Amino acid sequence: MSAATERDVLLHVAHASKTFDVSLPWLTRVVGRKPRQLLRAVDDVTFDIRRGETLGLVGESGCGKSTVARLIVGLYRLSAGTIVYDGQDVGELAAGKGQRRLRRRLQMIFQDPYASLNPRWRVVDIVAEPIRAHRLVHGQRAIRERVAELLAQVGLAAADGHKYPHQFSGGQRQRISIARALASQPEFLVCDEPTSALDVSVQAQVLNLMRDLQRALGLTYLFISHNLAVVHHIADRVGVMYLGRIVEIADKEALFARPLHPYTRMLLDAIPDIAMAGKARTPVAGEVPNPLSPPPGCPFHPRCPYANERCRMETPALRAYEPEMRDESRGTRDERAAAARVAGRPSLVACHAVEERRIPIERIQAASALNAT
């Protein structure tokens, strides 16, 4: 990211929440005397994405990361909070006529390239649909030329436009999804697990393509994935979600070199890393609780080795930690260099133990090993 865009926030999400009503049908509820049941899929989530950067959002299944994506593109309505896109409130836009304009500027790529492309449409029609919908180019011929250009941009041939989606492999289909997303000339792409359904070598092709496109077109990405290694590769800044809340959000270098939240630390420990062939690892203890009845206080406390009374009572808020606050004299030279690079961009962490400095940073690793046994 260049310094010129440093303060340029494209998307601002403030205290966003989404609650789903998952109650039983009314009659069953009344007869069985069951209460209403609400699922807080996203709970008070706040973050910014700057123009031209990639924010990675990671977490295990059910943590609410896909719900965040759908809230941003307007596929779900917010239950509380605001989402401001380039100075305009997305919620207000959705209610008025601005929605069409917003949709043009903000597109989404879905996980499953088999489900997200209409099998009865030719690729040329799939890619042309946003062009027609937004009346960006007029005339059949011009539209066809634009589609050919888009297909070339994602590494497909213009002749591929006359085929149907089933004639393509998973990776090629994801390229078609990307071409369709780019058709309306958006500046912001929400990518929900775009490579999770792909094989590694194909994933590499798609990740490289996404990076090339970002550079060429100045795109901003929200990149959602459960795969920390992929997020490490593609993102500039990373948010970690757990049970609907962001527990840590920091620049990539800081997050991976010095994770602060115990959950982030555990996630990093859990990744099977190629480099550590043969080495034993320390698995995360316990499982994600049922989101219908999240634990009180910090949602991570039942699995956290540092939990105390306060963690069980009080939900921690995100607090800023400057890199200087960390113990600079410790760590390897690489870690200190990484910390220096990100100086001035604080990490945000929601953890009482970090706030009270109950977790000495260099001891986190050792402690999580203890917890696993």
Add this chain to the structure above:
Amino acid sequence: MSRENVKPDRGRATEAKRTVEGQPLLDVRHLRVEFPTRRGVLTAVDGVSFAIAPGEVLGVVGESGAGKSLTGAAIIGLLEPPGRIAAGEIWLEGTRIDRLHYDAMRRIRGRRIGAIFQDPLTSLDPLYSIGRQLIETIRTHLDVGEAAARKRAIELLQEVGIPGAARRIDHYPHQFSGGMRQRVVIALALAAEPRLIIADEPTTALDVSIQAQIITLLKRLCRDHGTAVMLITHDMGVIAETADRVAVMYAGRIVEIGPVADVIRAPRHPYTIGLMGSIPALADERERLVQIDGTMPRLTAIPAGCPFHPRCPRAFARCVEERPDLLDAGVSRAACWLYARDEHGVAPTEVGS
């Protein structure tokens, strides 16, 4: 699910038995799996040979369609028709098992080869409590009474780390989380103390933190019981942590096989080299990932010669014409003409011989 009276097995008496000292637990030779279709015969697994020693963990890695799951299904006798073993031999502890009668194979499955599949929800019967399923499996294969089988089932559940096993044994699969279900499946696979477990993507449906728990559990159990594992996965990271040796599959063939550290640190086959480079890792700061252009060929259009040659950056004339067998390439063996020592000399060699 009811217990059947298994007929005396005719296959066993006529089975060829071989008793060789230090023989591998499982020996697969020139295995070929075919699917007859209206448009001709598709060869999904072609000339796959490998061996697994007692207690060894062999990782089998490859992208979708490489034939890794079919190889596992062929070994365990669960190929879905019209898929069939067209050629090759599968030997388990000196017994040839690829031509066994259905009933005979049924007794080997579970007793001598356990299986763990990707989706724990589909490998468990939703209508029976997990205790029923465990007890049935135990009593099918071991000569024990109901009470003893139940006791053993509880022990197994404790061993795979299910809290409150004595109470949980009467619960149904839907009452368990994904990670706990996979633990139950592992308990089922271990129920009759098989010598070999075929684990097909055992952690793919699970979250990373649960995946770590399951891998650790599987490793510990196999070490404690001396069980050999054929671990089929697309995830090189899982292989790196679990396997002793790894076989890399591409288009139905093993392209490289060797000790896991050697294959990962110094891959020999150009496909493995590309595959390793395409995996994003936390330890590197590369701007771009290594890209193998194109995709794996469809079964209908596997190129002649080396199946990787159209995508191979180092392909030369011989690769187009002639199919390479596994050749010595340092510690590992790679099916690549780059490792042919001279024009005429190198005879095709087998793994495990």
